Amino acid sequence: MSGIDPRKHRYYSQAGLDQLAEVMDAERPAPRCVVEIGSGVGDSARTLARHAGTDSVTWSIDPYRFGRGDAFLAEFYRRTSPHEQVRKVVQVRMGSAEAAARWPRMCGELIDVLHIDGDHASKAVNDDITLWHPHVKTGGLYVGHDWDTAHDGVRRAVTRAVENGWLESLRTWPCAGVWAARRADR
């Protein structure tokens, strides 16, 4: 991480952000409660917030534990600032599992959209899906990044979640690296 300039860095391609925007725009009614795991430099949070409902809040979870975490967090705030015409974004500097456990006291609303782009290891993605599952409304949208050959853990965890009945109606856009599914009534 230390050799990367956070001001120039992008995790998401423009094709990925366009696909994320399209998936958000198709949601009816427009999402009000959006949570993302993995704030990074703020590109996905900015897109989610811009394409959520006018009265929405986007909660963006990331502990920024790595070496230059503070610099990446500063870039997150720059890309999601109100000057960028972004609706309300709240950054929570915490890991996904801890935030999921605290969600009932932190907000408590049922989540319309859960965006997963944190730790990409299969077990971590599986934990993101299952630990947040009680807080996502039935039929709510799960959407995530890095559905590609370089991130086998993402594909394995999401596919298993469908097989095990946590998720349904899986759609994938490998060229954009985006996947989306619905919370099943498990």
Ligand SMILES: C[S@@+](CC[C@H](N)C(=O)[O-])C[C@H]1O[C@@H](n2cnc3c(N)ncnc32)[C@H](O)[C@@H]1O
């Ligand atoms: C690929 S980047 C996210 C990119 C971001 N979505 C964007 O558009 O800039 C992955 C991020 O996940 C974060 N992360 C790693 N483990 C995490 C965890 N357990 N909970 C939440 N975030 C985590 C990392 O700190 C890193 O910033």
